[in-house]
Amino acid sequence: MATQHNIKSLSLYHFQGCPFCAATRKVIEQTELNVEQRDIQRQPQLRAALIKGGGKPQVPCLLIEKEDGQHLWLYESSDINHFLRGYAAQSKKRA
Numbered sequence: 001m002a003t004q005h006n007i008k009s010l011s012l013y014h015f016q017g018c019p020f021c022a023a024t025r026k027v028i029e030q031t032e033l034n035v036e037q038r039d040i041q042r043q044p045q046l047r048a049a050l051i052k053g054g055g056k057p058q059v060p061c062l063l064i065e066k067e068d069g070q071h072l073w074l075y076e077s078s079d080i081n082h083f084l085r086g087y088a089a090q091s092k093k094r095a
């Protein structure tokens, strides 16, 4: 799994009417993490990118881009929320 110091960026694939996405957006708001939000209903090309990269159109999905160029596609809101909280806690410790 990616650790705090080797992550380049985080992006959330989501859409507005999805309750699982809403819960994850709330965690992003609470943790104040810098996560780019990519709405797959507003931009169909993002849905295509999600399927191509992650393997399926399910949202929420967190794209973790590492410094070495590796891309990790994390599905399941409970796993994403757990990851975000841990990442936020690590970031605070290192600050």
Ligand SMILES: N[C@@H](CCC(=O)N[C@@H](CS)C(=O)NCC(=O)O)C(=O)O
Pocket (backbone or CB within 6 Å): 017, 018, 019, 020, 021, 056, 057, 058, 059, 060, 075, 076, 077, 078
């Ligand atoms: N267990 C998943 C459920 C996610 C889910 O059902 N997302 C719906 C939108 S609310 C979805 O993407 N459905 C389309 C699909 O699975 O292909 C989670 O907690 O993230």
